[in-house]
Amino acid sequence: MSVIAKPFGVYPGGGKITLYTISNSRGMQVSVTNIGAALVKVMCPDGEGKTADVVLGFDTGEDYLNNPSFFGVVIGPNANRTGGASYQLDGNTWQLDANDGPNNLHSHKEKGWHKRLWDAVVNDISVTFLLEDTDGNLGFPGNKKASVTYSLDEENALRLHYHGISDRKTILNLTNHTYFNLEGHDSGSIERHELQLEASRYTPADSGSIPTGEIGRNTHGFPKPEKNRRRNRYRVQTAEIRRRI
Numbered sequence: 001m002s003v004i005a006k007p008f009g010v011y012p013g014g015g016k017i018t019l020y021t022i023s024n025s026r027g028m029q030v031s032v033t034n035i036g037a038a039l040v041k042v043m044c045p046d047g048e049g050k051t052a053d054v055v056l057g058f059d060t061g062e063d064y065l066n067n068p069s070f071f072g073v074v075i076g077p078n079a080n081r082t083g084g085a086s087y088q089l090d091g092n093t094w095q096l097d098a099n100d101g102p103n104n105l106h107s108h109k110e111k112g113w114h115k116r117l118w119d120a121v122v123n124d125i126s127v128t129f130l131l132e133d134t135d136g137n138l139g140f141p142g143n144k145k146a147s148v149t150y151s152l153d154e155e156n157a158l159r160l161h162y163h164g165i166s167d168r169k170t171i172l173n174l175t176n177h178t179y180f181n182l183e184g185h186d187s188g189s190i191e192r193h194e195l196q197l198e199a200s201r202y203t204p205a206d207s208g209s210i211p212t213g214e215i216g217r218n219t220h221g222f223p224k225p226e227k228n229r230r231r232n233r234y235r236v237q238t239a240e241i242r243r244r245i
Contacts, residue, residue, distance in 0.1 A: 001023065003123070010061075011117045022126065024156070028152065030152050031043075033064070035117055036118075037073065038064055038073040039176060041057050053185045055181075070114060074129075074174060074177075075107070075175050076107060076172070077133065077138065077173070078140065080105075084103065085102060086104075087171070103208065103210060108138050127150050128147055128148070130147050133146070142166030142167055142168035143166065143168075144166045145166075146162070146163070147162070148163075162174050204216045
């Protein structure tokens with residue numbers, strides 16, 4: 001296992017954008033960057049030993065400053081939509097940027113954590129990105145500290161671990177916004193892909209993709225995918241992505 005760092009661009013104000021590549025002995029490589037704590041590239045061998053980059057990403061760090069589709073980045077402090085671009089917490093109303101019609105999407109399109117330059121800590125099998133945010137910034141209370149760790153093992157499992165603390169009650173709802181194409185990022189449509197989420201509950205949304213506040217129950221069980229429908233499968237389980245080979 002190894003982690004190699006190389007220059008990936010220059011952040012506004014002169015900060016260094018760095019690309020970190022984690023490699024294991026089985027030929028899998030994962031590249032991440034400190035701008036937006038983004039997942040840039042996943043070079044993964046399939047059952048026949050062919051390696052392909054299975055995520056969508058940019059070739060330079062500066063490209064992530066103009067990333068309207070949020071390729072690969074960590075969204076924060078709050079991912080997804082907030083109806084009316086405001087919320088109430090402990091009797092106080094907090095106003096967010098109305099950037100999706102009357103609603104808020106992903107906290108802020110220009111100032112959200114996906115466009116911040118994160119600090120990085122590297123060891124032999126992982127890279128951890130660290131970020132601090134001030135009380136009230138973007139409409140979220142509390143002085144906040146967040147970390148996201150990408151780790152790779154010898155079983156070709158990529159894991160993402162999120163951690164956050166705040167000195168006030170707040171909203172912290174992080175996600176990674178990677179786009180996958182399991183045939184390779186340049187192979188065309190993903191219409192033949194299947195995704196199975198072993199979730200017992202889900203959050204229903206209205207016609208504007210705003211969560212209704214309900215917690216829905218999965219009453220259909222977990223049907224098994226059709227046998228041999230895809231030669232090479234990924235397994236997604238609690239932020240773990242594993243390619244079966």
